[in-house]
Amino acid sequence: MPNKDQKEKIRAAYIDYVLSKGERPSTVYVFMKELELPEEDFYKHFSTFDAVEASAWRAFFNHTLDTIKTQDVFAGYSSREKILAFYYGLVEHLKAHRSYVTWCFKNTSKIQFSNPVYLTDFKKMFEEFANDVIQEGISSGEIIDRKFISDKYKDALWVQLIFIIHFWIDDNSTEFEKTDEAIEKGVNITFDLMAQSPLDSMVEYGKFLWRNVAFKK
């Protein structure tokens, strides 16, 4: 138990450090000295500062998922609603850590953007969650299974998640109401696209024509 407390403590101290100073500590040594702890204690929990950042984001994920899963209504939600609940839950939880999230995102150079180190675990966890939800949607018929494309659904949701966080960072409306709108409208589009659409019928029809008309000539 003391171990876990210390881990939390180091993480909190790290976040406090970067937010107060606006940059990462230069070395683990300097950072731990300020904490008045031996440097080796750091390595009991983390190998690098990257690892600390990643663990913060893992915590965001776990907290969000735990929170929404405790809501009575969650089990009865459709896939669309589960994703919505996750996005809403996440921005709700991130509100308490807005400065840190902003710092992370602003500090990420554009080139690195697609996959910053601190998000790797977070992304994996989200994709796992998204995949479960998508599979559920496919078996309930809410989402249509498309060859080659179905595998990309989770990527679309991930891109949407990153977009939402960016939107939220720049959102200056009261109570981040615009972010709510962005989430609601955005998810509606993604799920409409993942549902059976005229395009599917057109592809089906095209395939049929290809087999039965083109070759008869």
Next chain:
Amino acid sequence: MKEQDSIATGKVERSAKFIKTGIKVGGNYLKHYTKKLFDPDLTKEELNNDNAQDIYQSLSELKGSALKVAQMLSMDKSILPKAYVDQFSKSQYNAPPLSGPLIVRTFSKYFGKTPDKIFDTFEIKSSNAASIGQVHKATKDGKQLAVKIQYPGVAESISSDLKLVKPFAFRLLGMSEKELDVYMKEVEQKMLEETDYVLEVEQSQKFAEACKSLSNISFPNYYPEYSSPRIITMDWIEGLHLKEFLATNPTQEERNVIGQALWDFYQFQQHTLRAMHADPHPGNFLVTPDGKLGVLDFGCIKELPNDFYEPYFQLILGDTLNNKEKTLECFRALEMILPQDDAKAIDFYVSWYTKLIRLFAEPYMKDTFDFADQQYMQKLYEFGEMISRMPEFKQARGVKHFIYVNRTNFGLYAILSELGAKVKTAR
């Protein structure tokens, strides 16, 4: 000169559009009366709906998108049957229902708790839609509650929508930007007030308190502790909407009780409170199981300042109209006659406005008035329609207060007529 040219061309196109609409509206009448020959139950409402759709369509075609305010300004200021207003306000918000997670989110944002933690039960499926939100059923400590939740972004969209309307509106109505601004501000302010749920709870409690001495009327209790800028919690009022009430074939006596309660409620507000519930939409009234009128939704309150109240009711209630001088004075005070009007214009407007007000004031002139009198309502509608198609009345006249006062009064008449109530109107 160039400017003049371009407006003139626009006018030609515009009139063409209006003529087309006129023909369609005429056709609707024909259709209505032919149908009525075979089906005497056919209501006037269907006809009005047809007309509203055609007029609405041509207006929205003219401007490319559903621009409610311009429509409200151009049409609502003359007498306007209820169906028109409904059709116009339909374009206002067509938000899809809120998702379950967003409802949960809205609660946790304002109360730090999910709805199932705040209430004993909470139905995540909404029971009906309100104008800018949706209503959910909940219970707490054995009480049935109605929880109204507003769509996010409504307040923001009002201001930006109105900005969009402006350049179109002032060309279409032939008003200067400055003249139009006065009306636009009035509409914008009222619409924004409607999105402020904290204000609505305050107003609702104030009105319920002030009106509690009136008979046969009831208001829900409001719960500020479970309300926020986007959420209102109040008692769930059991009752029938007017349409449902009428479907139960109530006796004339029962109709009169409801009609009288409604009439008294509005007279009390206008003359004693000098402020009134300005959204007499049938959906805002219920008939409770004990035969009382339940009133909901005080989001839109119109206050009647003295400089409006005095001349307006002098015209309607007194015998001012028999005195030419005094009449003119009132018309000027209400800006129905403008300083730049010449003698001919003054004569014209005075005579038409006098006719209009005499017609409108008819219920006030008697001890009792039978709103079931279809002939009266028809006269009123037809007169309004005629005026709204006269080029002289295309430009908005009158002080800004008319927008909501007219909407309210004609809404009231329309409901009373639908009820078919006989009302004691003597003061």
